[in-house]
Amino acid sequence: MKVKIKFFASYREIVGKHEITMDLKQGTKLSDLIEDLKCRYPRLQGFTDPIVTSVNKKYARDDVILNDGDEIALLPPVSGG
Amino acid sequence: MKVKIKFFASYREIVGKHEITMDLKQGTKLSDLIEDLKCRYPRLQGFTDPIVTSVNKKYARDDVILNDGDEIALLPPVSGG
Amino acid sequence: MIIISRNDFSVGDVLSKIRTSKTGAIVSFVGVVRGEEKGKKLVKMEIEAYEEMAEKELIKLKDHALKKFDVQEIIIWHRVGTLFPGDNIVLIAVSSAHRKDAFAATQFLIDELKKVVPLWKKEVYEDGEEWVEEKK
Amino acid sequence: MIIISRNDFSVGDVLSKIRTSKTGAIVSFVGVVRGEEKGKKLVKMEIEAYEEMAEKELIKLKDHALKKFDVQEIIIWHRVGTLFPGDNIVLIAVSSAHRKDAFAATQFLIDELKKVVPLWKKEVYEDGEEWVEEKK
Numbered sequence: 001m002k003v004k005i006k007f008f009a010s011y012r013e014i015v016g017k018h019e020i021t022m023d024l025k026q027g028t029k030l031s032d033l034i035e036d037l038k039c040r041y042p043r044l045q046g047f048t049d050p051i052v053t054s055v056n057k058k059y060a061r062d063d064v065i066l067n068d069g070d071e072i073a074l075l076p077p078v079s080g081g
Numbered sequence: 082m083k084v085k086i087k088f089f090a091s092y093r094e095i096v097g098k099h100e101i102t103m104d105l106k107q108g109t110k111l112s113d114l115i116e117d118l119k120c121r122y123p124r125l126q127g128f129t130d131p132i133v134t135s136v137n138k139k140y141a142r143d144d145v146i147l148n149d150g151d152e153i154a155l156l157p158p159v160s161g162g
Numbered sequence: 163m164i165i166i167s168r169n170d171f172s173v174g175d176v177l178s179k180i181r182t183s184k185t186g187a188i189v190s191f192v193g194v195v196r197g198e199e200k201g202k203k204l205v206k207m208e209i210e211a212y213e214e215m216a217e218k219e220l221i222k223l224k225d226h227a228l229k230k231f232d233v234q235e236i237i238i239w240h241r242v243g244t245l246f247p248g249d250n251i252v253l254i255a256v257s258s259a260h261r262k263d264a265f266a267a268t269q270f271l272i273d274e275l276k277k278v279v280p281l282w283k284k285e286v287y288e289d290g291e292e293w294v295e296e297k298k
Numbered sequence: 299m300i301i302i303s304r305n306d307f308s309v310g311d312v313l314s315k316i317r318t319s320k321t322g323a324i325v326s327f328v329g330v331v332r333g334e335e336k337g338k339k340l341v342k343m344e345i346e347a348y349e350e351m352a353e354k355e356l357i358k359l360k361d362h363a364l365k366k367f368d369v370q371e372i373i374i375w376h377r378v379g380t381l382f383p384g385d386n387i388v389l390i391a392v393s394s395a396h397r398k399d400a401f402a403a404t405q406f407l408i409d410e411l412k413k414v415v416p417l418w419k420k421e422v423y424e425d426g427e428e429w430v431e432e433k434k
Contacts, residue, residue: 009346009418010429057351079430080417081329081388081408090210090282091293138215160294161281162193162252162272174310183333192324269401
């Protein structure tokens with residue numbers, strides 16, 4: 001199954017892209033994906049732990065199981081206002 | 082000596098005038114003047130006790146001694162804003 | 163800036179006047195004539211001031227707030243005369259580096275204004291009228 | 299009304315939109331780009347949003363505030379893109395019958411916005427740049 005992953009602000013700068021697409025096995029947990037991304041982009045590690053994420057534009061828990069077509073986003077500490 | 086007395090809002094309506102002038106003896110206290118005004122305009126009584134006053138545009142204490150040319154004002158409970 | 167006037171204010175214009183190069187927050191309060199009081203329809207409101215004294219008291223209040231809070235600029239504009247439902251009564255606007263100071267100062271200013279500044283509001287209904295008394 | 303936009307807002311226009319026939323108080327907060335941070339001169343600020351999610355979160359916040367406080371209307375306008383010292387960042391405006399409710403709701407909204415809405419500010423100085431982190 002395919003998911004879209006978005007990166008914002010400092011994470012976007014680390015990854016060098018605003019968005020990537022990944023092929024995942026059925027049953028992949030959000031936490032597995034995050035670990036995978038930390039391996040690919042080691043500078044994501046140690047930034048803020050745990051990394052805050054959203055799935056389909058809602059804040060998500062690490063143990064959620066991903067589905068085909070999900071839009072995941074990695075969200076650095078927010079600072080609007 | 083002569084003083085000017087101003088009335089505002091409900092007091093102005095009771096007295097029917099915005100301003101009067103009075104001749105006072107030297108050494109008259111503000112409290113004496115207030116008692117005098119309550120006699121002249123009985124409806125001032127029992128309104129708010131004590132009546133809040135100013136002398137020369139500053140809130141004043143009842144025991145202040147008045148001087149020639151003073152501008153006294155009788156101030157109902159304020160309600161701006 | 164302290165203004166007591168029959169004229170209405172433009173909030174946008176006033177806010178543009180209190181910006182400094184270090185401003186990070188601007189808080190404003192606008193008091194408006196309510197169309198209804200205690201379930202009765204308001205026809206109009208009359209606002210009376212002891213203008214020279216009110217101006218002095220507002221300046222004192224402003225100076226007090228500038229000492230008490232870490233704020234930059236303060237504007238208070240209070241209207242007098244005949245106002246109708248929906249009309250602006252008062253504007254208080256405060257600029258500061260950080261928002262907590264501007265919020266605290268704005269609330270302080272409107273609370274104190276209602277206690278000490280010689281201004282009076284009369285509410286006129288279809289069947290009578292009444293001088294407003296602030297709840298203590 | 300919830301707006302996320304590159305465009306600036308007119309505070310006067312926005313405030314005129316949240317008046318109802320029962321409005322007695324309007325409180326507004328404007329966040330402004332400070333020309334200086336930690337003693338360094340700011341060149342510009344870049345604001346980034348996860349727009350679709352930020353809009354959802356702002357709507358949730360607004361609905362939360364409408365339940366939590368006795369207020370009438372709420373407008374939140376947050377800008378994105380490149381801003382310069384003195385520029386407006388955000389406007390929050392709340393109308394209510396009585397002032398305490400509008401003050402409480404406005405403070406709640408800006409406090410929560412800074413915690414949960416996916417918006418990020420980058421400060422650009424002459425000698426470097428930095429993503430802002432809110433103090434917890």
